[in-house]
Amino acid sequence: MIRYTHFKQRGIILIGRKHAPRRGYLDLPGGFVGHGETLEEALQRETQEELNLVVKNLCYFGSFPNRYDYNGVTYFTVDAIFTCKASSLRAMMPREEVSGISIRMPGEIDLRRLAFSSVRQALQKYGAGKG
Numbered sequence: 001m002i003r004y005t006h007f008k009q010r011g012i013i014l015i016g017r018k019h020a021p022r023r024g025y026l027d028l029p030g031g032f033v034g035h036g037e038t039l040e041e042a043l044q045r046e047t048q049e050e051l052n053l054v055v056k057n058l059c060y061f062g063s064f065p066n067r068y069d070y071n072g073v074t075y076f077t078v079d080a081i082f083t084c085k086a087s088s089l090r091a092m093m094p095r096e097e098v099s100g101i102s103i104r105m106p107g108e109i110d111l112r113r114l115a116f117s118s119v120r121q122a123l124q125k126y127g128a129g130k131g
Contacts, residue, residue, distance in 0.1 A: 012106065012128060015050060016099035021070050022115035024099070028122075029053075030079070039080050051101065053092045055084040062125060066118035079118040 014026045029050050033042040040058050047053050061081040068075040086092070094101050106128030111120050 011103040012109065012123070012126075013051070013053075014102050014104060014109070015094070016101075017115055018097045018099040021068065025115035026102075026109075026113045027115045028081070028119055029098075039082070043082055043084070049096055050094075050098050051092050052095055053089070054087045056087060058082045058084045062122065064118035064121045066116050068116070077118075079116070079122070081122045 013029060015029055017023050017025050017027050029047050030043065031046040031050070033039060034045070037045070039060075043058060044055060047055050059082060061083050063078050063080050066077045066079050068077050089103075092101065106123070106126065109123060109128050111123065114120050114123070
């Protein structure tokens with residue numbers, strides 16, 4: 001299984017997780033890749049579903065191992081991280097599994113509030129975070 005997430009140009013888009021696992025913690029937009037999808041297609045679909053946001057200029061940043069505990073089952077996944085740009089932020093709004101959205105500059109992110117170790121590792125490599 002691959003779980004993937006992404007960054008945004010003028011800052012980093014973080015979402016609040018509405019459901020388990022790690023409800024209430026911050027995460028990068030993203031989700032599981034569907035059968036027959038590429039990583040890029042899944043990123044575009046998930047970003048549209050979660051944020052009503054169209055992204056472009058996808059650039060692979062790196063992959064990071066993750067442990068995803070859900071409903072008593074542990075899934076060992078790899079998160080593929082992309083940088084990308086949004087066509088416009090005007091239509092952006094939390095949808096589906098998102099409780100809120102924030103755009104933070106790299107040095108403003110409290111790494112202790114992030115839902116998953118893979119996201120912490122990615123943001124540290126990106127030069128973001130405090131704590």
